[in-house]
Amino acid sequence: MGAAEWADSLYPDIVGDGFVNVGYATPDxxxxxxxxxxxxxxxxxxxxxxxxxxxxxxxxxTEMVDRLLLYKVWIAPEVN
Incomplete structure (x- = not known):
């Protein structure tokens, strides 16, 4: 599975709660x-x-965890 397909598979997890403080960490x-x-x-x-x-x-x-670089992506409600 390619990166785009993998990320697309996360769609239900990310939007399931209406985009409220959702995050994901990956080495990819x-x-x-x-x-x-x-x-x-x-x-x-x-x-x-x-x-x-x-x-x-x-x-x-980004964060180094056990010699593995993790890329972190998260969302939060926009503050005006």
């Missing part, structure tokens, strides 16, 4: 990059059908 940079690009698209698509959903911001960071 391609998966993280895909999520960074597509989470805002997923959020906007959902907001077109449910305007009461909050806009979201995407945060990113």
């Amino acid at each position: 940079k391609k998966v993280a990059d895909f999520l960074i690009r597509h989470i805002p698209r997923w959020a906007e698509y959902l907001r077109t059908h449910n305007p009461s959903m909050p806009a979201v911001t995407v945060g990113t960071s």
Whole structure:
């Protein structure tokens, strides 16, 4: 399974609770990059059908855990 397919498979987990403080960590940079690009698209698509959903911001960071570089991607409600 490629990075795009793997990241797409996370869609139900990420949008299931209406984009409320969801995060994902992966050692695969391609998966993280895909999520960074597509989470805002997923959020906007959902907001077109449910305007009461909050806009979201995407945060990113990296962390070394047991000599393994993890790419972290998370979302939080947008603060105006």
